[in-house]
Amino acid sequence: MGLRTLIKKNFYNLKFSKKKNSQIKNQVILITGASSGIGLGICKKLIKDNKIIAVYNNNESNLKEIKNSNLIYLKCDLVHMNNYQEIEKKILENNIELIINCAGQFGSNNQSINDIDFDNFVNVLKLNSLSVLKILQLINNNNKIKHIKKIINMSSEGGSIEMNKKGNAYIYRTSKSALNSISKNLSIDLKQKFGISVITIDPGNVKTNMNNKGYLSPEKCAEYVVDIICDNKDYNGAFINLLKKNIPW
16 A cells, blocks of 8 residues: 555544444344445444344355354345345344345446446346335335334445546446435335435445445444434435535435
8 A cells, every 4th residue: 555545544534533332222123235344344333232134145254253143144136136035034024123225236347338238237226226125115015114213225425416527437326326316215205104214325435345445444334324323313315424414416
Protein backbone atom coordinates (compact mmCIF):
# COMPACT_ATOMS: atom_id res chain seq x y z
CA MET A 1 0.00 0.00 0.00
CA GLY A 2 1.46 3.34 -1.05
CA LEU A 3 1.91 6.23 1.36
CA ARG A 4 -0.84 8.30 -0.26
CA THR A 5 -3.30 5.41 -0.06
CA LEU A 6 -2.34 4.75 3.56
CA ILE A 7 -2.97 8.39 4.47
CA LYS A 8 -6.36 8.35 2.71
CA LYS A 9 -7.29 5.13 4.52
CA ASN A 10 -6.33 6.57 7.92
CA PHE A 11 -8.32 9.76 7.32
CA TYR A 12 -11.30 7.70 6.14
CA ASN A 13 -11.24 5.50 9.23
CA LEU A 14 -11.00 8.52 11.52
CA LYS A 15 -14.61 9.30 10.60
CA PHE A 16 -15.58 5.98 12.17
CA SER A 17 -13.30 6.04 15.20
CA LYS A 18 -16.17 6.38 17.65
CA LYS A 19 -17.15 3.08 19.23
CA LYS A 20 -20.80 2.19 18.68
CA ASN A 21 -22.28 0.05 21.44
CA SER A 22 -25.89 -0.25 20.26
CA GLN A 23 -27.35 -3.70 20.77
CA ILE A 24 -30.24 -5.69 19.36
CA LYS A 25 -31.60 -8.46 21.55
CA ASN A 26 -34.08 -11.32 21.35
CA GLN A 27 -35.05 -10.90 17.71
CA VAL A 28 -35.27 -13.28 14.78
CA ILE A 29 -33.14 -11.76 12.03
CA LEU A 30 -32.82 -12.78 8.39
CA ILE A 31 -29.53 -11.74 6.76
CA THR A 32 -28.73 -12.34 3.09
CA GLY A 33 -25.17 -12.37 1.80
CA ALA A 34 -24.22 -13.59 5.25
CA SER A 35 -21.13 -15.69 4.52
CA SER A 36 -18.71 -12.84 3.88
CA GLY A 37 -18.14 -9.11 4.03
CA ILE A 38 -20.74 -6.87 5.63
CA GLY A 39 -23.31 -9.64 6.03
CA LEU A 40 -20.84 -11.80 7.95
CA GLY A 41 -19.76 -8.84 10.07
CA ILE A 42 -23.37 -8.18 11.06
CA CYS A 43 -23.91 -11.88 11.82
CA LYS A 44 -20.98 -11.88 14.21
CA LYS A 45 -22.16 -8.65 15.81
CA LEU A 46 -25.70 -9.88 16.47
CA ILE A 47 -25.39 -13.65 16.97
CA LYS A 48 -24.90 -13.61 20.75
CA ASP A 49 -28.32 -12.19 21.63
CA ASN A 50 -30.47 -13.05 18.60
CA LYS A 51 -31.55 -15.88 16.38
CA ILE A 52 -29.95 -15.41 12.96
CA ILE A 53 -31.14 -16.99 9.72
CA ALA A 54 -28.07 -16.53 7.51
CA VAL A 55 -28.55 -16.97 3.76
CA TYR A 56 -25.46 -17.71 1.69
CA ASN A 57 -24.74 -18.89 -1.83
CA ASN A 58 -21.41 -20.66 -2.26
CA ASN A 59 -19.25 -21.09 0.83
CA GLU A 60 -20.51 -21.60 4.37
CA SER A 61 -17.07 -22.07 5.98
CA ASN A 62 -17.05 -18.62 7.61
CA LEU A 63 -20.49 -19.26 9.09
CA LYS A 64 -19.44 -22.67 10.40
CA GLU A 65 -16.63 -21.02 12.33
CA ILE A 66 -19.12 -18.97 14.38
CA LYS A 67 -20.25 -22.10 16.26
CA ASN A 68 -23.33 -20.71 17.94
CA SER A 69 -26.66 -22.47 18.33
CA ASN A 70 -28.44 -19.18 17.58
CA LEU A 71 -27.22 -19.41 13.98
CA ILE A 72 -29.19 -21.12 11.22
CA TYR A 73 -27.50 -20.97 7.84
CA LEU A 74 -29.02 -22.06 4.59
CA LYS A 75 -27.82 -22.19 1.02
CA CYS A 76 -29.81 -20.35 -1.64
CA ASP A 77 -28.80 -18.90 -4.98
CA LEU A 78 -30.99 -15.80 -4.89
CA VAL A 79 -30.63 -15.31 -8.65
CA HIS A 80 -33.02 -18.18 -9.30
CA MET A 81 -36.51 -17.14 -8.24
CA ASN A 82 -37.74 -20.75 -8.08
CA ASN A 83 -34.96 -21.69 -5.67
CA TYR A 84 -36.30 -20.15 -2.46
CA GLN A 85 -37.85 -23.27 -0.89
CA GLU A 86 -35.45 -23.38 2.07
CA ILE A 87 -36.01 -19.71 2.81
CA GLU A 88 -39.77 -20.21 2.69
CA LYS A 89 -39.45 -23.15 5.09
CA LYS A 90 -37.60 -20.96 7.62
CA ILE A 91 -40.17 -18.21 7.11
CA LEU A 92 -42.90 -20.66 8.10
CA GLU A 93 -40.95 -21.86 11.14
CA ASN A 94 -40.03 -18.40 12.48
CA ASN A 95 -41.49 -14.95 13.04
CA ILE A 96 -38.84 -12.82 11.38
CA GLU A 97 -38.62 -9.34 12.93
CA LEU A 98 -35.66 -7.79 11.10
CA ILE A 99 -34.38 -8.30 7.55
CA ILE A 100 -30.91 -7.14 6.49
CA ASN A 101 -30.30 -7.55 2.77
CA CYS A 102 -26.55 -7.64 2.10
CA ALA A 103 -26.39 -10.02 -0.85
CA GLY A 104 -24.87 -8.39 -3.90
CA GLN A 105 -22.49 -8.61 -6.83
CA PHE A 106 -20.66 -6.00 -8.84
CA GLY A 107 -21.19 -7.81 -12.15
CA SER A 108 -18.74 -8.45 -14.98
CA ASN A 109 -15.38 -6.70 -14.87
CA ASN A 110 -15.93 -4.67 -18.04
CA GLN A 111 -19.20 -2.75 -17.93
CA SER A 112 -18.59 -0.18 -20.62
CA ILE A 113 -21.41 0.33 -23.10
CA ASN A 114 -19.65 -1.74 -25.78
CA ASP A 115 -18.94 -4.74 -23.55
CA ILE A 116 -22.09 -5.35 -21.49
CA ASP A 117 -22.81 -9.01 -20.80
CA PHE A 118 -26.60 -8.91 -20.78
CA ASP A 119 -27.05 -12.36 -19.21
CA ASN A 120 -24.86 -11.22 -16.34
CA PHE A 121 -26.77 -7.91 -16.26
CA VAL A 122 -30.07 -9.72 -15.70
CA ASN A 123 -28.61 -11.99 -13.02
CA VAL A 124 -27.12 -9.08 -11.08
CA LEU A 125 -30.46 -7.28 -11.22
CA LYS A 126 -32.14 -10.35 -9.78
CA LEU A 127 -29.63 -10.68 -6.95
CA ASN A 128 -29.06 -7.03 -6.06
CA SER A 129 -32.66 -5.85 -6.23
CA LEU A 130 -35.40 -8.34 -7.14
CA SER A 131 -34.42 -10.87 -4.45
CA VAL A 132 -35.48 -8.30 -1.84
CA LEU A 133 -39.01 -8.30 -3.27
CA LYS A 134 -39.11 -12.08 -3.66
CA ILE A 135 -38.33 -12.71 0.00
CA LEU A 136 -40.93 -10.18 1.12
CA GLN A 137 -43.51 -11.75 -1.19
CA LEU A 138 -42.91 -15.14 0.45
CA ILE A 139 -43.22 -13.62 3.92
CA ASN A 140 -46.41 -11.82 2.98
CA ASN A 141 -47.95 -14.84 1.25
CA ASN A 142 -47.38 -16.87 4.41
CA ASN A 143 -49.02 -14.22 6.62
CA LYS A 144 -45.77 -13.48 8.46
CA ILE A 145 -45.14 -9.90 7.40
CA LYS A 146 -46.91 -8.45 10.46
CA HIS A 147 -43.97 -9.51 12.66
CA ILE A 148 -41.36 -7.45 10.76
CA LYS A 149 -40.24 -4.19 12.37
CA LYS A 150 -37.50 -3.01 10.02
CA ILE A 151 -35.92 -3.85 6.68
CA ILE A 152 -32.37 -2.74 5.93
CA ASN A 153 -31.21 -2.73 2.31
CA MET A 154 -27.48 -2.35 1.70
CA SER A 155 -27.12 -0.20 -1.39
CA SER A 156 -24.36 2.07 -2.69
CA GLU A 157 -23.87 5.66 -3.69
CA GLY A 158 -23.16 4.09 -7.08
CA GLY A 159 -26.94 3.75 -7.33
CA SER A 160 -27.47 7.47 -6.83
CA ILE A 161 -28.44 9.03 -10.16
CA GLU A 162 -27.68 12.54 -8.94
CA MET A 163 -24.18 11.64 -7.70
CA ASN A 164 -23.16 9.82 -10.87
CA LYS A 165 -20.33 11.93 -12.33
CA LYS A 166 -18.20 9.13 -13.83
CA GLY A 167 -20.54 6.97 -15.92
CA ASN A 168 -19.63 3.34 -16.77
CA ALA A 169 -20.45 0.41 -14.42
CA TYR A 170 -23.85 0.08 -16.10
CA ILE A 171 -24.69 -3.24 -14.48
CA TYR A 172 -23.83 -2.31 -10.92
CA ARG A 173 -25.22 1.22 -11.04
CA THR A 174 -28.51 0.10 -12.57
CA SER A 175 -28.97 -2.74 -10.09
CA LYS A 176 -28.41 -0.43 -7.13
CA SER A 177 -30.67 2.26 -8.59
CA ALA A 178 -33.34 -0.42 -8.95
CA LEU A 179 -32.80 -1.45 -5.32
CA ASN A 180 -33.14 2.18 -4.25
CA SER A 181 -36.40 2.53 -6.17
CA ILE A 182 -37.77 -0.69 -4.68
CA SER A 183 -36.71 0.41 -1.18
CA LYS A 184 -38.44 3.77 -1.51
CA ASN A 185 -41.59 2.11 -2.80
CA LEU A 186 -41.58 -0.42 0.04
CA SER A 187 -41.07 2.35 2.60
CA ILE A 188 -44.43 3.79 1.53
CA ASP A 189 -46.42 0.58 1.12
CA LEU A 190 -45.14 -1.29 4.17
CA LYS A 191 -45.21 1.69 6.53
CA GLN A 192 -48.84 2.43 5.67
CA LYS A 193 -50.03 -1.17 5.87
CA PHE A 194 -47.86 -2.72 8.57
CA GLY A 195 -45.81 0.02 10.26
CA ILE A 196 -42.57 -1.41 8.86
CA SER A 197 -39.61 0.93 8.39
CA VAL A 198 -37.45 0.43 5.29
CA ILE A 199 -33.99 1.99 5.39
CA THR A 200 -31.48 2.09 2.55
CA ILE A 201 -27.82 2.34 3.54
CA ASP A 202 -24.66 3.11 1.59
CA PRO A 203 -21.94 1.39 3.66
CA GLY A 204 -19.16 3.31 1.95
CA ASN A 205 -15.66 2.04 1.24
CA VAL A 206 -15.74 -1.31 3.06
CA LYS A 207 -13.19 -4.07 2.51
CA THR A 208 -15.13 -7.00 1.02
CA ASN A 209 -14.71 -9.63 -1.70
CA MET A 210 -16.28 -7.11 -4.08
CA ASN A 211 -13.95 -4.32 -2.93
CA ASN A 212 -10.72 -5.89 -1.67
CA LYS A 213 -9.03 -2.49 -1.50
CA GLY A 214 -11.68 -1.05 0.79
CA TYR A 215 -10.69 1.03 3.80
CA LEU A 216 -13.25 0.16 6.48
CA SER A 217 -13.48 -3.28 8.09
CA PRO A 218 -16.78 -5.20 7.85
CA GLU A 219 -16.82 -5.41 11.64
CA LYS A 220 -16.65 -1.62 12.04
CA CYS A 221 -19.28 -1.23 9.33
CA ALA A 222 -21.52 -3.66 11.24
CA GLU A 223 -21.25 -1.48 14.37
CA TYR A 224 -22.56 1.53 12.50
CA VAL A 225 -25.32 -0.41 10.72
CA VAL A 226 -26.60 -1.73 14.05
CA ASP A 227 -26.44 1.80 15.48
CA ILE A 228 -28.69 3.00 12.64
CA ILE A 229 -31.14 0.16 13.29
CA CYS A 230 -31.30 1.01 16.99
CA ASP A 231 -31.63 4.77 16.51
CA ASN A 232 -34.92 6.13 17.79
CA LYS A 233 -35.11 8.50 14.83
CA ASP A 234 -37.38 7.21 12.08
CA TYR A 235 -35.26 6.76 8.94
CA ASN A 236 -38.08 5.12 7.01
CA GLY A 237 -37.77 5.95 3.31
CA ALA A 238 -34.30 7.45 3.71
CA PHE A 239 -31.11 6.70 1.77
CA ILE A 240 -28.26 7.37 4.21
CA ASN A 241 -24.60 6.60 4.77
CA LEU A 242 -23.12 5.07 7.92
CA LEU A 243 -22.91 8.51 9.52
CA LYS A 244 -26.67 8.97 8.98
CA LYS A 245 -26.23 11.65 6.32
CA ASN A 246 -28.76 11.69 3.51
CA ILE A 247 -27.66 10.62 0.05
CA PRO A 248 -29.58 11.93 -2.99
CA TRP A 249 -31.49 9.29 -4.88
